[in-house]
Amino acid sequence: MSYFINEESIKTEKPEKKRENEVDIKYFHCALCGLHEKFEYFGVDPPFVKKYKLLEDTYLVEDPFLPPKQGEMLQLGAHCTKCKKCVCKDPSCSFYYEGTYCIICAKENMKMFPDVVKDKLNKIMIN
Secondary structure: OOOOOOHHHOOOOOOOOOOOOOOOOEEEEOOOOOOEEEEOEEEOOOOOOOOOOOOOOEEEEEOOOOOOOOOOEEEEEEEOOOOOOEEEOOOOOEEEOOOEEEHHHHHHOHHHOOHHHHHHHHHHHHO
16 A cells, blocks of 8 residues: 555646736626626625624625715625525515525425514515
């Protein structure tokens, strides 16, 4: 039995280097409505916002309607806590109660929500 690895048998692929001015552009895509938008941050503690700490990992973009560096953000969406799909924050696509639920999982799991939340969810589904 050999305890040495033949270096020639190991394949190493170097990732392509980015050009000097090239920027990684990342996109958020809603699994339900198809919203496709560039995002700047995914997580709970965005570097461009000092006032907030989010309760769940969220796709964010710095508010494009304000001058840069104002510390305001727009939440694009998050992952459904049940099915893990990306969904936007539009009420026709997602519902938030102690985490984001896609509207499909929210309907399927309606019995787990308190009555007040069920009433709100029912109003959303009717519209």
